Amino acid sequence: MNNLLPISALKAEIMRAVKDNRVVIITAETGAGKSTQVPQFLLEEGHTMVVTEPRRLAARTVSARVAEEFGCDFGYQIGYRTAYEWKWCEHTSCLFCTDGLALVRELMRVGRHDVLVLDEVHEWNLNIEVLAAWVKKELELGAKFKVVLMSATIEAEKLSAFFWNAPIITVPGRQFPVEDKSPSGKDMAGEAIALLQQGRNVLVFQPGKREIGETVEAIKASGIAAEVIPLHGDLEPEEQAMAFRRYQRPKCVVSTNVAQTSVTIDDIDAVVDSGLERRTEVVDGVEGLYLRSISRADSKQRKGRAGRCKPGVYLDWCPQAERPEFPKAEILRTRLDQTVLRLAEAGFDMEDLEFFHQPDKKEIHEAKRALKALGCMSESGEVTPIGHQVSRLPVSVQFARMLVEADRFGVVDDVLTITAILEQGEITTRPKSKWEEPVWKTLVGDEQSSDLMAQLAVWRAAERMSKDQMREQGVFAKAFFQAKEKRRHLAEALRGKVNTFRSSGNREHILMAVCAGMVDHLYHYQYGSWVNGGGQRELARESIVRGAEWIVGLPFNLDIPVRRGRKTLQLIRMATKVDPAWLVEIAPQLVKLEPGLNPSYDSDADCCQSTCRTIFNGQVVAEVREATPEHPEAARLFAEWLAGQMV
Secondary structure, rough: OOOHHHHHHHHHHHHHHHHHEEEEEEEEOOOOHHHHHHHHHHHHHHOOOEEOOOOHHHHHHHHHHHHHOOOOOOOOEEEOOOOEEEEEOOOOOOEEEOOHHHHHHHHOOOOOEEEEOOOOOOOOOOHHHHHHHHHHHHOOOOOOEEEEEEOOOOHHHHHHHOOOOOEEEEEEOOOEEEEEEEOOOHHHHHHHHHHHHHHOEEEEEEOHHHHHHHHHHHHHHHOOOOOOEEEEEOOOHHHHHHHHOOOOOOOOEEHHHHHHHHOOOOOOOOEOOOOOEEEEEEEOOOOEEEEEEEOOHHHHHHHHHHOOOOEEEEOOOOOHOOOOOOOHHHHHHHOOHHHHHHHHHHHOOHHOOOOOOOOOOHHHHHHHHHHHHOOOOOOOEOHHHHHHHHHHHOOHHHHHHHHHHHHHHOEEHHHHHHHHHHHHHOOOOOOOOOOOOHHHHHHHOOOOOOOHHHHHHHHHHHHOHHHHHHHHOOHHHHHHHHHHHHHHHHHHHOOOOOOOOOOOOOOOHHHHHHHHHHOOOOOOOOEEEEEEEEEEEEEOOOOOOHHHHHEEEEEEEEEEOOOOOEEEEEEEEEEEOOHHHHHHHHHHHHEEEEEEEEEEEEOOOEEEEEEEEEEEEEEEEEEEEEEOOOOHHHHHHHHHHHHHHHH
């Protein structure tokens, strides 16, 4: 335990509040020590607990730090568990985990833990939002466990009111003064270089991996004698660990917002902040990646990272006046289908739960509609057998639906690989240069029907390549190995949930399984663009699909800079050509037949005919003229025709 941290002075008050109340709220400024010290306070008093963190990186690093300070073997009394990795045992009394509802419910229902600690509540990601609603419902139903909510910046009074006027304990931070400075006119890399030349350790906040890579390269290209280290969630643990080491010369860590709250780099004394983040939002039911300004609360946290060890400086690129006070909660800007399904699986209707940030009923209804389209929910709102299978898989509802259908068709092995690629992102892309096209074509062959089958072909080839060969042939080595790791974790999660991992390799069955997960995104080619009920879209530039009339794919909006501001591209990613005949088999609940349309008498065939129209999810996918001898309208037309012949 670290008795020098500010929160140590409030240990007695915190423990008294936990003893006397069901819910306690702790707000602490940066550097107060809440994440590492509160679990130790509880352990000393004999409590057993689950501590949630919003990211795997935080669950792993914070639990290791707590074990070190508490003086016990990591993985014994103190450990961690996430969906894909763990270090704990049956004797673990302080278990850090990521904040998914299923995992936390499982751990708390076992009954071995009497306190649930929710850390970094201010982030209000979807999991935290659902956990807070679930906790409130469980406590209302008489659950006996205690709850501690912790955050650096939070709407404390509002949260207290949400939890029946729970007590608030405010902890001052151990913070050196941080001076606000205006950018000098250099770009962000230039500002970082100037600070490194002053001997400072610099933390640069960028919105995404692309900007991080560009900044790292620019700083290195200057020749400055400094350690320049990227930091984001897709790096391997050993790569992430480099940001926390101390070096003989100045260091510059270029990070996403993972360094804003979840982890602390102790020796930083300068922050260069883009004032931006790249986040996923759903607009009109379609997911997109948008560049957004951070909130003033986020800015305050980033600034605080510069004053942990000594006086620091903060350079901010975005005017504070243009920012909202708090970030927009994830539950208000993301798809809710997976949340609705998992809550239904747990026995809750999302419409009946009280959330701290209450989503619009319209969004919940849209999620239920999407689940019904996938066959996961009945018209009455009950979870179907398919829905039960889907809810237990640690991937999006769409991708889980593919795997369920793959099991039915006996192609799990291939679709498991496709799912890992979809989760990770493509492992190759069509070259921009025509000179590179022939090399790339050797990997994908003549494939023109499915981007996913092209990716699968590249995967199979990459398994026999060295890293150098991958680079030469346009395979993203890092993405491939990360997708391979995702596939391994998915295979473990599927064990015991599918009939066989073997795959017949039947191409049509693989494509039908893919289609089953994307039936809600069926597009028809008309007048140079792809249309469905949601408007017009275009295939992503890297798509290899050609000559198709019907496709399924992932709609995606991409926010890009243009000469006069920004523009949103309405794209379809990972497209696959579809035979409309498949739709009747894989999603019969979406098929509607309209027979007997436009009846007439065909004198050549000597029969009455009418049109039978097949409608799939609101779109006409087939029209067939067929004989309808008993159709009353056709009989009338025949009589009229006959009368005309007799004139």
